[in-house]
Amino acid sequence: MRSLNVPLVLPFALLAALARLAESLGSRYPESFVARVADAVGGLTVGDRAVRLSRPLNVASESWTPASLRLPSAVALCVIVARRQPMLVLEFGAGYSTLLLAALSRERACRGFGIVSIEHDRSWCDTHRAKLKSLGFGVELVHAPLEAVDGAPRYRSAAVELALAGRAPDVVLVDGPVGSGHGGPGREGSLAQAVELAPRGALILVHDALRGEELRLLRSLLASGAVRGSGVVADGDGLAVLERV
Ligand SMILES: C[S@@+](CC[C@H](N)C(=O)[O-])C[C@H]1O[C@@H](n2cnc3c(N)ncnc32)[C@H](O)[C@@H]1O
Numbered sequence: 001m002r003s004l005n006v007p008l009v010l011p012f013a014l015l016a017a018l019a020r021l022a023e024s025l026g027s028r029y030p031e032s033f034v035a036r037v038a039d040a041v042g043g044l045t046v047g048d049r050a051v052r053l054s055r056p057l058n059v060a061s062e063s064w065t066p067a068s069l070r071l072p073s074a075v076a077l078c079v080i081v082a083r084r085q086p087m088l089v090l091e092f093g094a095g096y097s098t099l100l101l102a103a104l105s106r107e108r109a110c111r112g113f114g115i116v117s118i119e120h121d122r123s124w125c126d127t128h129r130a131k132l133k134s135l136g137f138g139v140e141l142v143h144a145p146l147e148a149v150d151g152a153p154r155y156r157s158a159a160v161e162l163a164l165a166g167r168a169p170d171v172v173l174v175d176g177p178v179g180s181g182h183g184g185p186g187r188e189g190s191l192a193q194a195v196e197l198a199p200r201g202a203l204i205l206v207h208d209a210l211r212g213e214e215l216r217l218l219r220s221l222l223a224s225g226a227v228r229g230s231g232v233v234a235d236g237d238g239l240a241v242l243e244r245v
Pocket residue numbers: 063064065067068069092093094095096097098119120121124175176177178
């Protein structure tokens with residue numbers, strides 16, 4: 001597995017600056033911004049809030065909600081996956097990012113990695129299963145209710161283990177469940193679960209990293225020495241890039 005190096009982090013600063021500029025210009029990103037981002041990430045074509053790969057994926061923009069990855073994080077995810085060439089990506093919290101990962105797994109820049117997406121909300125899960133199916137994407141989208149472990153809700157481990165079937169993820173994206181600051185169950189459990197499931201050297205990407213609860217959890221995780229921080233993509237609430245050690 002390739003190690004995360006400084007050149008990967010540098011484009012994030014550029015992308016964040018471009019995104020801030022674009023956001024100041026309006027809700028839709030201008031074409032010049034699209035072209036510049038595409039240059040920065042080495043050829044992936046990036047649209048407005050929907051990241052368009054070589055084929056348009058309009059359904060992805062329909063799946064976008066204000067809680068979804070925003071453009072800089074979506075682009076960063078593309079860059080990370082294209083560089084890492086993972087065999088398996090595990091996701092906690094399905095939605096726009098699942099469609100994005102599914103589209104990315106078909107890109108020539110990647111090698112057809114597997115995706116296991118875990119979702120606790122039955123109806124959200126069904127909606128996205130139907131979307132993925134209609135697009136012909138073979139994502140394993142698994143419904144796993146939350147169960148409390150040491151007082152922190154995490155995805156039912158039996159369901160997660162069944163879905164992983166002994167495989168270890170190279171990249172784990174933590175974007176669920178809803179944070180406690182937003183009236184949800186919080187991410188203490190899912191973050192701990194991600195750390196347990198990620199083998200040494202795997203990347204753990206944590207969305208909403210700069211929010212109060214998530215930032216506190218991340219500080220404590222970094223202090224524990226279980227992960228090394230590689231940077232935060234500035235997309236409003238932030239996407240932390242961690243490496244399991
Ligand atoms: C922060 S959202 C992000 C999901 C996904 N990673 C994305 O990029 O869109 C996390 C969770 O919020 C819940 N959620 C988000 N939007 C929802 C909606 N409109 N209706 C029901 N649940 C929603 C889902 O349970 C989902 O797993």
